[in-house]
Every structure is written in C-alpha cells, then in structure tokens.
Amino acid sequence: MKTRARLPAAPRVGRAKAAIGGLLALLVLALPAAPAVAGDIRATVRDRDGKPVADAVVVVVPSGGAAGAGTPPGVAEEDQRNKEFVPYVLPVQAGTRVLFPNNDNIRHHVYSFSPAKTFELPLYSGTPTSPVLFDKPGVVILGCNIHDWMVGYIYVSESPHFAKTGADGKVTLGGLPGGDYTLRVWHPRLEGSEQATAQPLAVPSTGAVDAATTIGLTPDFRARRAPTPGRGGY
The missing domain is CATH 2.60.40.420 (Cupredoxins -  blue copper proteins)
Known part of the structure; x- marks a missing residue:
C-alpha cells in the first residue's frame, strides 16, 4: 500500500515571528498621531504715540527666502x-x-x-x-x-503666513515651523516703506514669541463721505 508523502510543516519560529509582526503593525496604527511641531508669533503694532493700530497686515517670511x-x-x-x-x-x-x-x-x-x-x-x-x-x-x-x-x-x-491686527493692535500668527523669519508690517497710512519695518525673528518649535512694531502714520486723506443723489439706483 502506497503512503502519501506529507509536506513539511512550517517552522514554528517563522509563524511566531509573523504573528508578532502583525501585532506590532496593529499597535502602530492604533497609536495617536504625534502632534505637529509649530510655534506662534504674538505681534503688536502701535503708532508713535503708543496707540494700537488696527488694520495693519503682519507678514512673516522664512529667512531663507522661500515662502513655504x-x-x-x-x-x-x-x-x-x-x-x-x-x-x-x-x-x-x-x-x-x-x-x-x-x-x-x-x-x-x-x-x-x-x-x-x-x-x-x-x-x-x-x-x-x-x-x-x-x-x-x-x-x-x-x-x-x-x-x-x-x-x-x-x-x-x-507668504502664506500673514494676519491683520484688530482694534487692540494685536494679532497671532500660529502654526509656523520653528526657525528664523523676517517680519514686516504694512498699513494703508504707513509712513515710509514696508521694507523699512522688517525685523528678524526666531520662532520656537513650540511655544510663542512676542514681536512689537512701532510705525508712523500719515494723515487720513480719504474723501469726505457725502450724500449722493439717488437717481437711477446709484
């Protein structure tokens, strides 16, 4: 009577390693994602009299020049x-x-x-x-x-990193990768050039850094609001 040859069983060590590998993969997937590492800039803009400036645009650009x-x-x-x-x-x-x-x-x-x-x-x-x-x-x-x-x-x-100040002259730019930046300020009544406001700033990988800027403001020469005849729906 002929007997059927048996295939050799898979080594137990190999099966154990495969099981452990699969378990580790599941554990990695179950772990929460690591929080992103980023810092904040707390910017304040005031005029030469120390009053807060609203509607000032604060822009930061990495010192390397790339906007990011x-x-x-x-x-x-x-x-x-x-x-x-x-x-x-x-x-x-x-x-x-x-x-x-x-x-x-x-x-x-x-x-x-x-x-x-x-x-x-x-x-x-x-x-x-x-x-x-x-x-x-x-x-x-x-x-x-x-x-x-x-x-x-x-x-x-x-740059994608910008924000506008509120009535208190303050604004926070959040979520910036840590590193060296250049901060600039612009306002419709800015006296001088925007480039003249540039200042270097080191942003931490976590936490916040404060940045204060004082700017001169020109007089507001906007045309005086006047009633307009309501002819033709204008």
Missing part, C-alpha cells in the same frame, strides 16, 4: 455695504480669487488701477458670477466710480 507651503489659496470676499468696502483692508495670499458682492440696494462700479492688479467691474448689483484672480503680490487700491469716498485695500502676500 501653506493652505492652498481659495476664494475670499470684499463686500460692499452701506456704500463702503468691507473689510477696509483684506489680506490674501497670491493666487486667491476674490468675489465682490454688492449688498447695497444701489449699484456700484468697482475698479483698481494698481500695478499689482488692474481690473474693472462696471455698474452692477448682487454678486458677479466670476471672482477676480489676485496672482501678483502687492497692494491693490479699490475704488468706486460712483462714490468717491469708497476706498478699500487688498494686500496680496507672497
């Missing part, structure tokens, strides 16, 4: 309410598209002749279907061809 990766630019809004641009200062990253909704019950004619972005939105109400692309860093001054006092600013940043 950030959230991909999306879509922002520059509203028109009560015959004013809202917000007065809108900081965005280069590559951002901006919508210009008109929430007044009259029509506006928005335009800019700034080198960073020249465009025109003829008389309209509601929200234009296509946003405007701001792809070049710089300052864009907005105006309305109907209401002379309407002035607004879009600050287009080359």
